[in-house]
Amino acid sequence: MRAGDRTASQQEERVPRLAPDCDPTGLDLTPAQGFLLSRIDGLTPESVLLQLGGLDPDEVRRCLDDWSSEGLVVFGKGGPPSRSAESAPVPVVDEALDRIPTPDPELDLPVKAQEAILEMYERLERPYHELLGVPLDADTRTVKRAYFGLSKEYHPDRYFRRDIGAFQPLLERVFRKIVEAYELMSDPGVRAEMERSLSGEAEAPAGAAGSAPGAAKPRSRPLSPFSSLGRLIAKRRAKAKGFFEAAMVAGGEERWLEATGSLRLAIAFDPANALYRERFGEVQPKAHAIRFEQLMKEADSALSFRDRGDALRLFEEALHFKPYDPEANHTAARLAWLVAEDLRKAKEYALRATEAEPDKGDYRRTLGQIYQAAGFAANARRELKAAVRLNPKDKEARAALKSL
Amino acid sequence: MSRVIGIDLGTTNSCVAVIENGQSTVIPNAGGYRTTPSMFAISHDGKRLVGHLAKRQAITNARNTIFGSKRLIGRRFDAEEVRQAVEFCPYEIVRGANDDPRINIAGKTFTCPEIAGIILREMKRVAEEYVGEPISDAVITVPAYFNDTQRQCTKDAGKIAGLEVLRIINEPTAAAMAYGAGNREEEKVAIYDLGGGTFDISILDMSDGVIEVLATSGNTFLGGEDFDRRIVGHLLERFQETEGIDLSEDPMALQRLKDAGEKAKCDLSEREKTEISLPFIASDDSGPRHLQLEFDRSSLEALVHGLVNQTIKVVESCVQDAGLQPGEVDRVILVGGQTRMPLIQKAVGECFGKGAHKGVNPDEVVAVGAALQGEALVSDDQKLLLLDVTPLSLGIATAGGHFAKLIERNTTVPVRKTHTFTSTRDNQTAVKIRVLQGESDAAAHNDLLGEFVLSGIRKAPKGEPEIEVCFDIDANGIVSASATDLATGKEQSITVNATGTLSQEEIERIIEDQELFEVASKG
Numbered sequence: 001m002r003a004g005d006r007t008a009s010q011q012e013e014r015v016p017r018l019a020p021d022c023d024p025t026g027l028d029l030t031p032a033q034g035f036l037l038s039r040i041d042g043l044t045p046e047s048v049l050l051q052l053g054g055l056d057p058d059e060v061r062r063c064l065d066d067w068s069s070e071g072l073v074v075f076g077k078g079g080p081p082s083r084s085a086e087s088a089p090v091p092v093v094d095e096a097l098d099r100i101p102t103p104d105p106e107l108d109l110p111v112k113a114q115e116a117i118l119e120m121y122e123r124l125e126r127p128y129h130e131l132l133g134v135p136l137d138a139d140t141r142t143v144k145r146a147y148f149g150l151s152k153e154y155h156p157d158r159y160f161r162r163d164i165g166a167f168q169p170l171l172e173r174v175f176r177k178i179v180e181a182y183e184l185m186s187d188p189g190v191r192a193e194m195e196r197s198l199s200g201e202a203e204a205p206a207g208a209a210g211s212a213p214g215a216a217k218p219r220s221r222p223l224s225p226f227s228s229l230g231r232l233i234a235k236r237r238a239k240a241k242g243f244f245e246a247a248m249v250a251g252g253e254e255r256w257l258e259a260t261g262s263l264r265l266a267i268a269f270d271p272a273n274a275l276y277r278e279r280f281g282e283v284q285p286k287a288h289a290i291r292f293e294q295l296m297k298e299a300d301s302a303l304s305f306r307d308r309g310d311a312l313r314l315f316e317e318a319l320h321f322k323p324y325d326p327e328a329n330h331t332a333a334r335l336a337w338l339v340a341e342d343l344r345k346a347k348e349y350a351l352r353a354t355e356a357e358p359d360k361g362d363y364r365r366t367l368g369q370i371y372q373a374a375g376f377a378a379n380a381r382r383e384l385k386a387a388v389r390l391n392p393k394d395k396e397a398r399a400a401l402k403s404l
Numbered sequence: 405m406s407r408v409i410g411i412d413l414g415t416t417n418s419c420v421a422v423i424e425n426g427q428s429t430v431i432p433n434a435g436g437y438r439t440t441p442s443m444f445a446i447s448h449d450g451k452r453l454v455g456h457l458a459k460r461q462a463i464t465n466a467r468n469t470i471f472g473s474k475r476l477i478g479r480r481f482d483a484e485e486v487r488q489a490v491e492f493c494p495y496e497i498v499r500g501a502n503d504d505p506r507i508n509i510a511g512k513t514f515t516c517p518e519i520a521g522i523i524l525r526e527m528k529r530v531a532e533e534y535v536g537e538p539i540s541d542a543v544i545t546v547p548a549y550f551n552d553t554q555r556q557c558t559k560d561a562g563k564i565a566g567l568e569v570l571r572i573i574n575e576p577t578a579a580a581m582a583y584g585a586g587n588r589e590e591e592k593v594a595i596y597d598l599g600g601g602t603f604d605i606s607i608l609d610m611s612d613g614v615i616e617v618l619a620t621s622g623n624t625f626l627g628g629e630d631f632d633r634r635i636v637g638h639l640l641e642r643f644q645e646t647e648g649i650d651l652s653e654d655p656m657a658l659q660r661l662k663d664a665g666e667k668a669k670c671d672l673s674e675r676e677k678t679e680i681s682l683p684f685i686a687s688d689d690s691g692p693r694h695l696q697l698e699f700d701r702s703s704l705e706a707l708v709h710g711l712v713n714q715t716i717k718v719v720e721s722c723v724q725d726a727g728l729q730p731g732e733v734d735r736v737i738l739v740g741g742q743t744r745m746p747l748i749q750k751a752v753g754e755c756f757g758k759g760a761h762k763g764v765n766p767d768e769v770v771a772v773g774a775a776l777q778g779e780a781l782v783s784d785d786q787k788l789l790l791l792d793v794t795p796l797s798l799g800i801a802t803a804g805g806h807f808a809k810l811i812e813r814n815t816t817v818p819v820r821k822t823h824t825f826t827s828t829r830d831n832q833t834a835v836k837i838r839v840l841q842g843e844s845d846a847a848a849h850n851d852l853l854g855e856f857v858l859s860g861i862r863k864a865p866k867g868e869p870e871i872e873v874c875f876d877i878d879a880n881g882i883v884s885a886s887a888t889d890l891a892t893g894k895e896q897s898i899t900v901n902a903t904g905t906l907s908q909e910e911i912e913r914i915i916e917d918q919e920l921f922e923v924a925s926k927g
Contacts, residue, residue, distance in 0.1 A: 148614040152786050156818065157879065160570075160781040172818065179816050235812065261824040261870050261890075268822065291891050294864075317892060 014075040016049070016064055017042030019351065033063055040073060047102040071371070071379040074351055075344070101166035108162040117167055120154060120174045128181035140186055147182035154178060180271065187233045190272055240270030244279075251283060260287035288321040295321070296328060303331075308339045319349075329353035330363050333370065343374045354383075361391030369400055377404060408541040408570060408782055409531045410578070410774025411524060413558065415474040415601025415627055416741070418442045419771035420527040422535060423779040428582070428772040431534045439767055440530065442523050442600075445469035446510035454526040463663070466494040466655040468509040470519055472629055475601045476505045477516040477561075478554030478905070485625045492633065494655035502905070517557045517906055518914050521564030525918070528565055542567045543778040545770050547602035548574035549622030549795050551841045552853045552883040556905045559880065564914050570781055572880040575599070576606035577617055577792050578773030579739040583764055584610045585776050585788060591734045592618075594723070596752050596760075597770075598715060599740035601627040605719045607726035607733065616791040619725035619814045621718050626711065628669075628742035634707045635665035639680070639695065647693050649686050657685050661695075672701045673744045705747045712751050719755055725814055736760045741767055791816055794877050801838040801847035810875055813843065817877050824890070825871045827861060834859040837873065839885065858887050 018040055029037065032055045039049060046064065050057040067073040100121065103114040129136045132146040152158070154174045164171065184190040247262035263280040270276060299314035312335040318328050333349035336342045350367035357363060368383030381404055387397040409431075412419040417439040421430045430438050435456050443458035446468050453461065462469040472493070479486050481499040489505070490497045498513065500506040506513050524544070532539050544567075546558050555572050562569035576595035583593065590611035597604040604622035608615055639661050640652050651657040664680050671678040682695040723730050736752060738760045743749065753759050780788040794817050799809040810821050825835055835858045842850025861869045870890040877883050888895055906914070 144609070144616075145611070148611060148616070148789075151614060151791060152789050155789055155791070157781060157789065158786055172820075175818075176820065179819075183816075255867065257870060258826065258867050261826065265824060294891075320893070 014046040014064075015042065015044065016040050016046060016068070016073045016075055019071055019074050032059075036060060036063055037067075042076060045102065069376070071376050074348065076348065101170070104165065107165050107167065109159060109164040109167060113159075114167060116153070117170055117174060121170050124174065124177050128185050131177065131181045132185060134185075138185075143182060143185045147178065150178050151175070184233070184272060190233065236269045237273075240266040240268075240273065240276065243269065244273075244276055247279070247283070251279075256283055256286040256290050259283045292318050292321040292325070292328075299328075299331075308335055311335060312339055324352055324356050326353045326356040326360065326363065329356070330360075330366060333366055337366075337370050337373065343370060346370045347374065359390060361387045361394055361397070364390060365394060365397040365400070368397065372400060372404065380404060406537065406541065407535060407539060408543065408775065408778030409528070409539055410543045410545070410771050410776070410778055411527050412545050412575065412578070412768075412771035412774060413474065413520060413524060413527075413561075414439075414442055414599055414770075415472050415629060416442060417600065417767065418523055418527055419768055420531050421768070421771040421775040422531060423775050428775055430768045430771060431531050433530045434533070440523075440526060441471070442474065443469060443471045444473075444514075444519050444522050446512070450510065452522075454522060463656060463659045466659040468495065470495055470507055470509060470514070472601055473507065473516050473519045475625060475629070476507075477520060478551065478557040479505060481505045488625075494658060502907075504905075515906060515910075515914070517561040517911075518564060518918075520558060520561035521914070521918070524561055524565035524567060528567060540566070540568045541570050541778065541782070543571045543573055543774040543781075544569055545573055545575045545578045545774050546881075547599070547622060547624050548576050548597075548604040548606055548620040549602065549624050550574075550881070551796055551851050552798075552881065553851065553905055554624070555881050559882065560906055560911050563911055564918060566915075566918075569880075570778055572882070573774060573777050573790070574604070574606065574617075574620065574792060574795075574881075575602075575770045576604045576620065576739060577608070577615070577790060578771075578777065579737060579764065579769045580606065580608045580610065580615055580617075580773065581776050581788060581790065582769045582773035583737055583761070584608075584613075584615055588612055592728065592732060593735045593737060594719075594733045594756060595737050595739055596715070596719065596743065596748075597622075597739040598742040598748065599627050600742070601625070601629050603627060603715050603718070605715070605722045607722060607728065613787050614789045614791065616816075617793045617814075618727065619722050620793055620795045621722040621725065622795070623714070623718060626714060628666075628740070630711055631669060631708050631742060631745075632662055632665050634711070635669060635704070636661045638703075638707055639665060639697075642697060643685075643695050647686070647695075649688065649693060651686060654686070660685060664695075668699050669704065670744070672699070672704050673746060676701050701746070708745075708747070712748055715748075716751050716755055719752070730756045733758075737764055737769075739764070739766050739769055792879070792881075793817060794819065794881055796841040796851075797843055798839070798841055798853075798875060798877065798883060799850075801840060805847050807840055807842070807845055807847045807850055811877060815877075817881060818879050820874060820876045822872050822874045825858065825873060827864070827866050827869050830866050831863040832866065832869075833861045833863060835861065835871065839875070839883070841883075853883060856885060856887075862889065862891065 036049065036055055049064070050060050064073060068075060100118070103111050103118070105111055107114065123131060129138065132143060132150065134142050134146045138146070154171060156168070156171055156175060159171065243262045243266035247259045247266060250256075250259040250262060260280070260283050263276060263283055266276045267273070267280060295314050295318035299311045299318060302308070302311035302314055312332060315328055315332040315335065319325065319332060322328065329349045330353040333346045333353060336349060337346035347367070347370050350363065350370050353363040354360070354367050364383045365387035368380045368387055371380035371383060381401070384397050384401040384404070387394055388401060391397070407422055410421045419430060419439045421428055423429075432438050433440050433455065437456065440455040441459040443455065443462065445453045445458035445461060445465060447453055447461060447465060458469055462471070476486060476489055476497070481503050486497065486505045496508040497505050498508050500515060504515065506515050507519065528539060528542070542562060544558060544562055546555055550558070559569050559572055576597045579595050579597060580593055587610065593608045593610060595604070595606045595608065602622065602624045603626040604620065606620040607618045609618055610616070636658065640650070644650055651661065660682050664682055668678050668680050677698060677700045680695065680697050680699055684692045685695045686693045720730070723733070733756050736756050736758060738749065738752065743766050749760055776788060777790060780786075780790075793814045794811060795813060797809045797813045798811040799807050800823070802808045810823055811819055825837065827835060837856040837858065838847070839853045839856065840847055840850040841853055844850050856873070858871050858873070861871060871887055872890050873885055873887045875883065875885050886895065
């Protein structure tokens with residue numbers, strides 16, 4: 001075997017969101033521009049906005065640029081990472097695909113196919129039967145047919161040796177998920193569980209009907225209990241249980257990093273287990289908090305050694321685990337401004353800090369100073385005034401305000 | 405668009421096919437034969453001979469004629485299979501630099517991928533002469549039960565032959581493809597593939613051009629050659645009994661016995677009785693001695709009965725792995741020359757409760773399937789899709805010599821699984837991980853694919869670093885790995901000390917050697 005080279009090519013894409021405290025009602029916008037403004041939610045990337053009806057792409061770009069220079073809109077790096085950090089949803093165990101491409105007519109892949117892949121990708125976390133497009137009580141033959149049909153469309157071999165760019169990892173992920181859905185849908189144990197949990201959600205009394213003899217709806221043909229899949233899944237579940245138990249022991253001893261790792265494995269082996277996911281949801285923030293603390297400590301010690309470049313890097317890493325921590329954002333903002341001289345980044349961090357704690361004078365001052373450095377006088381004045389109002393003794397803020 | 409060829413690189417014979425106007429064609433070599441012996445020799449006057457030319461002089465030049473090298477490819481020199489080969493082969497097998505078996509003939513040492521490469525180059529040449537244009541793309545088949553190292557070595561062989569290997573596919577799966585290509589209906593099919601050196605069984609589910617492998621199993625050291633060896637052993641005994649002479653140390657006699665045994669075996673597939681006649685096979689003080697005896701089907705069957713039973717046991721467990729009863733299999737297809745033997749047809753028929761399908765040519769169907777897969781990959785229409793599985797479980801060695809499976813056998817490929825590692829000592833900066841393939845719970849009983857050293861781990865108290873290692877098995881069944889430090893998102897450098905495979909430099913050097921030779925043979 002050979003070492004694999006996994007290089008995820010990730011081009012940066014702008015994701016606009018509205019600046020806090022901004023009031024667009026005073027602006028003079030056409031209805032189309034208003035519509036565009038209403039679509040800016042901090043998650044939708046620019047490329048998607050470009051495709052909205054009613055405005056041509058150049059106009060969209062121009063509006064975004066204008067609004068950005070007016071401080072109305074700020075650009076983030078991409079929705080999904082921060083979203084996932086906030087809500088700690090289902091972990092993506094096999095890989096982190098934090099960049100979703102948008103249809104690109106340049107690729108050796110019909111746009112229709114690109115759209116189909118994206119659509120399928122969006123639906124990956126849906127219940128398995130929806131993913132396969134079959135009814136919940138579909139028999140094994142229907143499930144297999146659906147699997148074969150989808151495989152023909154989404155197997156990576158379909159685009160063998162073609163340059164499909166960022167769609168390659170997506171396609172691979174979609175296919176793996178289809179296989180997973182098929183394997184689990186073919187397992188009677190998993191099916192029973194799915195039907196229980198889903199019918200409980202959708203129509204509560206449906207489960208009760210099953211208990212009445214004769215009223216049972218036609219059931220799928222059960223697989224032989226000797227089926228390799230049945231045994232495979234039983235084995236995988238046993239393995240998952242082992243990891244889960246290890247996680248619980250680790251959790252009991254407050255070793256959260258280990259607990260998270262074990263739970264991640266448990267979920268990998270038994271993705272349908274709601275308990276594991278629930279626990280993961282509880283434990284992962286703790287592990288993230290620990291890593292955040294570790295990195296913050298390292299960052300502080302780097303600062304105390306005046307290694308400010310390294311400190312910035314560490315703060316940024318820490319923010320990966322706690323994207324909205326005000327203090328870390330504030331320090332990162334100052335470092336990005338003063339050390340890296342990256343005003344865009346600095347503004348981003350400072351905005352996050354003020355968003356989290358709008359009444360902290362220091363944060364407002366920093367944001368004001370960064371605006372000032374970037375030449376946004378109106379915004380700078382607003383922030384610095386707020387800083388002085390919040391903290392009348394802030395000489396630095398006063399001086400900056402004066403210099404404006 | 406240049407054409408894709410399919411090559412069945414067999415233990416005994418190889419075969420090449422191409423798709424022309426949607427029709428598959430098996431390409432005959434210059435001698436008109438549709439298969440070419442997988443043999444390579446250096447003649448007394450230093451000429452390199454491949455295929456029939458090599459076979460023709462094998463008897464007189466047994467020490468410098470290589471056959472059956474596929475049985476050695478991708479194995480460690482210390483493996484039991486290699487030890488057996490050393491004992492039985494007339495050519496010299498030596499330990500190579502990577503602990504791989506290498507073959508010494510005419511004072512030159514060849515690696516196994518190199519020999520396979522020479523045979524593949526010959527098949528490529530045969531195809532190029534036939535279509536009249538250069539060919540670079542190929543799909544090459546391997547036994548389904550080949551492990552990662554054996555697949556990797558076969559892929560390297562393709563590279564050495566100057567081929568772009570689009571895909572390595574499993575022989576029984578290729579056969580199923582050839583069978584199922586024009587078949588729209590839903591069927592469960594068993595492919596029983598007993599070739600010269602290896603045995604595979606695959607159970608597949610096919611409908612409307614999609615071919616899904618449900619389970620696969622086999623034995624990479626059981627094939628027609630073992631049948632021949634049993635016959636040769638029998639002949640040696642009989643000769644010793646009647647003439648009092650031991651021929652087992654005489655390479656030339658052994659080669660003649662092997663040829664005669666093979667021929668008798670084939671004869672007995674057609675009739676009940678045959679005669680083996682080898683005049684002047686030995687001589688002593690009293691003059692020349694001849695081997696002359698009658699051999700009938702029932703004594704052949706008594707000799708190989710155990711081998712056939714071994715295969716049937718594997719078939720039974722594979723059917724169970726597929727989640728089926730033998731009777732649920734709709735069709736049984738026999739592949740490989742050895743399946744012409746009536747005893748095998750009878751045993752397989754009894755096992756599944758139905759006779760074998762007669763419509764395929766057991767010698768050619770694999771190459772045809774490989775060509776079809778090549779065509780399916782490069783063409784736009786998606787008439788055929790293969791969903792194959794990994795034949796062996798993949799895992800890592802854990803403390804106490806245990807084997808922790810990460811990817812179970814019969815998992816659909818391509819597949820990717822991750823595993824999180826941590827340190828066991830404070831401030832540990834490197835972890836060694838041994839990756840294995842096999843079914844035993846004891847690590848030592850499985851095949852070692854490679855050792856990784858995960859280095860550059862952040863210094864931290866034990867148990868804290870989380871290194872996520874990602875194992876991939878691609879559609880070729882070839883394993884690769886990469887690692888990420890979860891805390892920092894940094895990719896870790898991985899050093900792989902693969903066992904048995906050639907390094908990139910070695911392959912390039914061999915390619916250069918080969919090219920030099922090409923020039924020399926033309927000039």
